[in-house]
Amino acid sequence: MGKQQRSRRRRGRKARVDPIGKKVESVTVLEDLAPIEKSLTSTDPAARASACTAVVGMVVNSGERAAPFCLHLARRGIVKRLIPLMTDRIGHVSVAATRAISKMAMCGGQGICHGLVKSDILTPIISMLTGSWIQDLKPQVRDPLVLHSLELLCCVTEQCDIVGELTKKGTVGKVIEIFLDDQAPWAVRVAAGSVVSVCSDDNEQFGALMLTKEGKVSMEALLKACAREFKEDGRRPVALCCSVVANIASTDSFKNLRPKILPNVLKGLQSVVSGRPVELMPVLAEKIHVRNRKDEQDLLKAQQEAKVDEKRAHDLISWNGHRKVEAWENLVDQWCSEASGVKVGLETLANLLTDSKETNESFSEVLKAVVSGDIPKCLGVLFQDTMSASYALSGLRPTTGVSLGNKVNLLSKAWAVLKQEIPMNQAIRIGRLIRSLSVRVLQCFFNLTLHLDKKDLGDMSGIFSSLGSWMQSMCSTDGEYSKTSSKSLLARQMESSCAVIWQLVKKRCVALPDHALLSQLSRGGKTSETRAYCLMALSSAGLTPSMKNSNIKIGETLLAALDGKGDPSLEVIGAAIEGLIDLYSEDHVFLDEQKSLRLVKRLGEFASVYEARLRSGEGRKLDEMSQEHHSELFENLQEFVQYKLDHA
Numbered sequence: 331m332g333k334q335q336r337s338r339r340r341r342g343r344k345a346r347v348d349p350i351g352k353k354v355e356s357v358t359v360l361e362d363l364a365p366i367e368k369s370l371t372s373t374d375p376a377a378r379a380s381a382c383t384a385v386v387g388m389v390v391n392s393g394e395r396a397a398p399f400c401l402h403l404a405r406r407g408i409v410k411r412l413i414p415l416m417t418d419r420i421g422h423v424s425v426a427a428t429r430a431i432s433k434m435a436m437c438g439g440q441g442i443c444h445g446l447v448k449s450d451i452l453t454p455i456i457s458m459l460t461g462s463w464i465q466d467l468k469p470q471v472r473d474p475l476v477l478h479s480l481e482l483l484c485c486v487t488e489q490c491d492i493v494g495e496l497t498k499k500g501t502v503g504k505v506i507e508i509f510l511d512d513q514a515p516w517a518v519r520v521a522a523g524s525v526v527s528v529c530s531d532d533n534e535q536f537g538a539l540m541l542t543k544e545g546k547v548s549m550e551a552l553l554k555a556c557a558r559e560f561k562e563d564g565r566r567p568v569a570l571c572c573s574v575v576a577n578i579a580s581t582d583s584f585k586n587l588r589p590k591i592l593p594n595v596l597k598g599l600q601s602v603v604s605g606r607p608v609e610l611m612p613v614l615a616e617k618i619h620v621r622n623r624k625d626e627q628d629l630l631k632a633q634q635e636a637k638v639d640e641k642r643a644h645d646l647i648s649w650n651g652h653r654k655v656e657a658w659e660n661l662v663d664q665w666c667s668e669a670s671g672v673k674v675g676l677e678t679l680a681n682l683l684t685d686s687k688e689t690n691e692s693f694s695e696v697l698k699a700v701v702s703g704d705i706p707k708c709l710g711v712l713f714q715d716t717m718s719a720s721y722a723l724s725g726l727r728p729t730t731g732v733s734l735g736n737k738v739n740l741l742s743k744a745w746a747v748l749k750q751e752i753p754m755n756q757a758i759r760i761g762r763l764i765r766s767l768s769v770r771v772l773q774c775f776f777n778l779t780l781h782l783d784k785k786d787l788g789d790m791s792g793i794f795s796s797l798g799s800w801m802q803s804m805c806s807t808d809g810e811y812s813k814t815s816s817k818s819l820l821a822r823q824m825e826s827s828c829a830v831i832w833q834l835v836k837k838r839c840v841a842l843p844d845h846a847l848l849s850q851l852s853r854g855g856k857t858s859e860t861r862a863y864c865l866m867a868l869s870s871a872g873l874t875p876s877m878k879n880s881n882i883k884i885g886e887t888l889l890a891a892l893d894g895k896g897d898p899s900l901e902v903i904g905a906a907i908e909g910l911i912d913l914y915s916e917d918h919v920f921l922d923e924q925k926s927l928r929l930v931k932r933l934g935e936f937a938s939v940y941e942a943r944l945r946s947g948e949g950r951k952l953d954e955m956s957q958e959h960h961s962e963l964f965e966n967l968q969e970f971v972q973y974k975l976d977h978a
Contacts, residue, residue: 363406370411375420382415382426386433393755400438404445409434413446416454416479421471428458428475432482435489443489451486452495455479460504473515480505480521487528497535502526506548509570510555516567520667523570527674530577537581549578553591556598564664565602565671572598573678580681588692595682596699602675603708607668608715608741608764614665615744618751621657658752662760669763672712676770679705683777697781709774710793716768717796720823723761724810726803730795765819772826779833787839794840797827802847805854814856821856828855828863835870842871845880849887861898862905865891869909882923885913889927892936900943900952904963907933907940911970917977930974937967 369381385408392399403409415427431451435443458464458479464472483505487493496502508514509522530536540549555571572595578584579591682696700706714734721728722741728734749757779787804811804824814820828851834840842848845868852864865888871877872884891898891906898906910933914924924930943949944960952960 363403363408367406367408367411370408370415375418375423378415378418379420379423379426382412382423382430385412385430386426389430389433389437392437396437397439397441400434400442403434404438404442409442409445410449413449413451413454417457421467421475425471425474425478428478428482432478432485435482435485440489443486446486447490447492451482452492455483455486456496456499456501459483459501459508460499473518476508477515477518477521480508480518480525484521484525484528487525493529493533494535496529497539502529502536502539503544503548505529506552509567510548510551520566520570523567523574527570527573527577530574532580533577534581534583537578537583540578541583549575552578553594556594558598564668565605566667566674567671568598569602569671569674569678572602573674576678576682589695592682592696593699595678596696596703596705599675599679599682600703600705600708602671603679603705603712605668605672605675606711606715607665607672607767608712608719610665610668611719611748611760612740612744614661615747615751617661618658619747621661622751625657658756662752662756666759666763669760669767673763673766673770676712676767676774680770680773680777683774683781693781700778701782701786706778709771709778712767712771713775713793714796716764716771717800719764720768720800721803723764724804726808728799728803730799734796762819765823769819769822769826772823772830776826776829776833779830779837779839784837784839787837790834790839794831794834797831798843798847801827801831801851805847805850811856812854816856818856821860824851824855825857825860825863828860828867832863832867832870835867838874841874841876842867843876845871845877845884845887849883852887852891858899858901861891861902865902865905865909869913872909872913881913881920882926885910885920885923885927885929888913889929889932892932892939900948900956900960903940903943904960907963907967911966915970924974930971930978933967934971934975937964937971940964940967 366381366384369377369384372378372381385403389396389400389403409431412427412431415423416431418424418427431446435446458475464476467475483496487496493502505522505525509519509526511519514522539545552571552575556568556575558568575591576595579588579595584591679700683700718734718737719741721738722745725742728738745761748760775793779790801824803809804820810820811824828848831848835842848864848868848871852861852868855861855864868884868887872881877884888906888909891902910929914920914929941964944957944964949957949960
């Protein structure tokens with residue numbers, strides 16, 4: 331346990347699953363596919379474009395059933411009909427087809443993306459990004475075509491291992507060029523930056539590419555972009571630059587250049603994580619409310635005028651096939667882009683605060699640079715912001731702190747306005763971003779507390795108190811935690827909170843006032859990591875003078891994790907065993923508690939159970955490092971039991 335928490339996107343991840351787990355059974359949708367299939371092969375360009383747009387609409391409207399619905403479309407041959415249309419001689423057909431496939435890849439997950447790769451989707455994508463013909467198109471066709479091809483490429487690259495092929499064909503270099511082009515549309519640059527970020531993630535070949543003649547020019551431009559001031563395009567491009575450069579710096583090719591590169595990254599990250607999207611929520615809600623009321627008034631005025639003007643009435647109800655952009659859409663997109671920029675910055679920072687590829691000396695330099703700057707202060711502000719927003723999202727109120735209560739009230743009112751003024755899926759989008767920000771902030775704090783000593787961490791009592799109050803509220807009868815799933819963002823938020831609590835207690839930065847909450851989560855935590863972190867925190871707390879009277883209860887909680895109830899994972903079992911050995915290893919401490927718990931007898935009986943599980947298929951599925959850890963832990967358990975028996 332005690333693994334550093336990384337936030338990088340990984341290629342080959344599992345596809346999104348249908349949360350309901352049922353087949354698509356919408357008869358209307360299935361009947362509508364026949365005319366769409368026919369229109370996709372029509373000789374009329376307008377019919378082909380309309381059919382592509384209809385596919386996008388059906389995927390979007392399928393909501394939580396989007397993944398299985400996309401697979402259904404693929405089985406009906408819709409994807410095979412769409413791919414040739416990506417290079418249709420009519421520009422707006424090509425744009426519509428590329429957008430449709432991009433939307434399916436985004437919602438369909440790994441299954442759709444692997445199917446696209448098998449259908450040679452890379453050929454038209456590479457042609458759009460590197461072909462000279464694309465420059466001959468009009469901007470109103472070229473820009474959306476490049477945008478949707480980049481969005482599609484990002485989805486496919488995340489799900490499939492195709493980076494090597496893209497690098498060999500020179501596509502990566504072209505995407506970097508688009509990303510760094512200040513004249514390119516903002517959305518195109520962000521999409522290109524996302525592709526480069528995914529391609530550079532854990533990719534030695536990408537690092538080698540940056541040492542070529544062309545790559546060095548790109549590398550120099552990326553380093554400058556990390557330290558640039560924000561313009562109208564906000565934090566997201568700078569955050570993506572920092573992510574890419576940090577990924578490159580982690581490769582072996584740049585091992586000796588890291589000390590020169592990372593200061594630029596940290597300077598950029600400090601600017602990025604100083605953003606406060608949560609603070610902008612009330613402003614966002616007010617602007618959307620005002621814009622929506624104005625739109626309603628304009629519509630009412632148009633309807634009244636239409637009553638006396640027949641031509642006006644005809645214009646009012648006519649539709650040209652393009653959906654109107656609602657007043658709130660640009661405002662929501664701007665806020666989400668700003669929040670996403672901060673999120674990417676936090677992900678990059680969390681990864682820099684791991685030492686998987688660093689020497690002790692170089693990693694110490696990174697830690698020193700982070701601590702000496704304003705990044706910890708920015709993290710503290712973001713922590714308080716996201717904690718306040720978490721209360722608001724859950725409809726709860728903090729039990730302590732007047733200023734915190736006022737802030738939560740303000741955010742709760744903003745959240746209520748947003749849910750009323752915009753579609754629910756957009757409100758969920760905002761809520762998920764807030765939860766994601768909280769998780770990333772906590773991951774950064776955990777990695778800092780894991781590597782820094784008590785002196786360097788400073789006063790952490792405020793963060794500890796805020797975390798404890800929030801966790802208590804979430805686990806109360808009115809809280810959401812008992813109802814959430816193990817894969818939810820709330821579950822991840824609680825997991826990272828417990829990790830931070832463990833490190834703060836372990837390093838004696840704070841004193842645990844009570845064991846009840848952690849004991850509750852050690853049994854009812856939604857993830858095995860949550861339960862393990864709580865057990866380790868309890869073990870560390872049990873050694874402190876303030877917890878002396880609770881020692882036997884803590885010991886019972888640790889032993890209860892070994893009794894087989896709730897089918898504990900090996901990770902939880904390992905945390906419980908380590909905790910018990912640490913708690914009761916001293917010869918002349920807690921002797922009465924050990925006798926009352928029947929510690930030696932119960933551990934001796936469990937040793938054979940533990941050994942059997944390690945030799946079973948469960949144990950053999952562990953990776954090499956975990957197998958070695960549990961093998962050593964099993965030996966320590968045997969020696970501990972034998973020693974206690976010999977010195978009884």
